Amino acid sequence: MTAPNIVWTRIDERLLHGQIRITWGKHTEANLILVANDEAAEGPNAAFMQAGMKASAGGEYAVRFFSIQKTIDVIHKASPKQQIFVLCNNPTDVARLVEGGVPITHCNVGNMHFHEGKKQIAKTVSVDDKDIQAFEAMVARGVTCTIQNTPDQAPVNVLELAKESA
Numbered sequence: 237m238t239a240p241n242i243v244w245t246r247i248d249e250r251l252l253h254g255q256i257r258i259t260w261g262k263h264t265e266a267n268l269i270l271v272a273n274d275e276a277a278e279g280p281n282a283a284f285m286q287a288g289m290k291a292s293a294g295g296e297y298a299v300r301f302f303s304i305q306k307t308i309d310v311i312h313k314a315s316p317k318q319q320i321f322v323l324c325n326n327p328t329d330v331a332r333l334v335e336g337g338v339p340i341t342h343c344n345v346g347n348m349h350f351h352e353g354k355k356q357i358a359k360t361v362s363v364d365d366k367d368i369q370a371f372e373a374m375v376a377r378g379v380t381c382t383i384q385n386t387p388d389q390a391p392v393n394v395l396e397l398a399k400e401s402a
Contacts, residue, residue: 239339240314245322247330248346251276252289252299252323255346255386261297263387266321268298268314272307272333273325297321304329308336327363327370327381334377343374345383345394357401358383358392368398 244264248256251271261269271277276285286301293299298318302310307322314320322340324330330343347360354362361383363371371381371394382391 238316240311241316241319242311242322242338242340243319244344245324245330245333245340245342246344246346247324247327247348249325249349250347251285251325253292256321256323257292257294257296259386260344261321264319264321266297266319268300268318269293269321269323270307270311271299271301271323272304272329273301273323274303274329277301277303277306304332304336307333308338311338327367327374330379331370331373334374334379340374340379343371343379343381344391345381346385355401357394357397360385361394361397363394363398368395371395371398 243266244260246260251273252269271289276282290299330340334340345361348362348367350356350362354364356362374381375395381394383394383397384391
């Protein structure tokens, strides 16, 4: 069994939207966007969420919606022709994928909005202790975690920025 061809992994609270298709999809040369998210895959509003996200993909990409566990279970069955863009909406889910054996080497952080109990560490990224623990778990497993909203911006190490903001 060959390793899946994961070309990009991104955290974006909005999941699949126009910026992903137009900017990141082209930049990464992905041909499949895998939304790894329990709610989007199996939640009570999954059909509604999926319809909106498929429309955002504009027909340029194959789109799949898998729960975190299903992603862990089937990612190694991916065709070598699939250039997979893994999209999650929080670092805990990405850490679960990594711990489950999904071969992610880099996690790009785009949008993690400010909510009660979170601290803003970059223009588009706010974190709490649970988020930091997830990033630390990924880094401990060899995953580079950087904030980079668009490809033309310089990537910044998430944990270094979090420590500077502490």
